[in-house]
Amino acid sequence: MKNFALIGAAGYIAPRHMRAIKDTGNNLAVAYDINDSVGIIDSISPQSEFFTEFERFQEFAYQLKRKPDTALDYVAVCSPNYLHHSHIAAGLRLGCDVICEKPLVPTPELMDELALIEQETGKRVYNILQLRHHDAILKLRDKVAAAPTDTKFDVELTYITSRGKWYMESWKGDNRKSFGVATNIGVHFYDMLHFIFGKLQRNVVHYSGLAKAAGYLEYERARVRWFLSIDANDLPDDVKGKKPTYRNIDISGEQLEFSEGFTDLHTTSYQEILAGRGYGLTDARHCIETVNVIRTAATMRGEAGEVHPYVARLVK
Template structure:
């Protein structure tokens, strides 16, 4: 009996797609078809040159429907499309008899999660979110350490994530908050999920700054007080990092102790696929907290530099 899983891919020409394509290959999957309105997808030749390719969603939808009608629906459809299209593409997958594997953010609004949960029940299919930081060894070790500490311990945390982006970013869908969710959802969602997974859900949130290219605030989680800063501005990178030629800087300190997790990212998508193929994928309930927090921050009143704010804001 052939147990090789079959996949479709929506968003084959984007930044994150190669990690999904490689993960499918490394987990002995077969990519049968891909969809992207852009046709610069030569990367498919490196992994799955035999895959069908579509530039129109209507034709891809028909392909999925015909497979389902013939009793051979794809096992999974992996979704790497722009954030605001995730909900529609998840629905396309489930309606055609496939489970969905979706990049972060799963959706932009909490009520979309409720509707997708109903769709899971209606179709008897599953929706998985790629929450790969939960599989990073350093993050797993930190979570175990926190779980073994006294239950009433509250940790002081500084989170800094600066990833330089050029002018193209603001002209693309990523620069449109209605499509990307803005900086806090588009690049912060990874960390908001990770922090709540380790330290518990949000109890209070203050936003000190929220602009197109940077945002900062304070979170009170069940077990932590977090000062956070996200930026797309190269000038915000510390000088010592610039001197090393770095265009991305990430730092998490817990009680003034740096948590080193800059490495170990290369195969996390492969691990995430292996994880879900073994029946341990992260579903809608896992994704809900970070979606709720992203939505809350996006719609919060900006307080300015008052209270406990991130130290880099002093600059």
């Protein structure tokens, strides 16, 4: 049994980490969040200690180090995006391996800084890249690998996940803290595209706004038109009023709908990490480089065949 700490216990994604810790037979020893709305702990890990001040959390973690059976092995980071780097660094310096939600950090330079702290502490950072464990994605990767090496697939990626008015009032609506919608909701998909189609060769942004973004990516094995949105008005007509989320990939005319199958992917990710097969800094670098360019690039008028069809409705 491994001992875990969790930073960001009141966040949306934290319960998936709590359940993954429990389902893999491990112990959530202590959790921290500035928000005390963490009653979900009662149904998953009621014995866990909890703090709302980071200093008290950190001191408690140091006290746990005095005994081998209580010392922390892992720190799970589920805090807001802009705090990931600081919380990962703190976890490593506590003598723990760290499991962090997406996006790991906003820039390649901060990836390099984390690599230095790994060297200094002898501990490792793991990123939750759960789409790499999704059955539909793994099957598509196998299909692409089996195709002739000179085949380049035409791909259209559409991801719309409706968010209410609360979103823009939260840290997620502040680009200084979330790093923008393409980074906050898109980073896993850019990792997925790299995982399936190889190295990125071209990266162009056609539209960038607070609630949606679109562009074109060219990989070794694919030409990708992409569209991401948190606006329910962008949902297809046959989905509106039925589901809040629409995820779809069209690969050369064949649709891969992967809205289902996400429930247990955090547990799968934890199982892989605990077995020594987790995804680390090197694995996460490609998607961080991709979103860094998307976030900082000027929008361009797209060339024929490279623009997602939803963009036409935004630029009239």
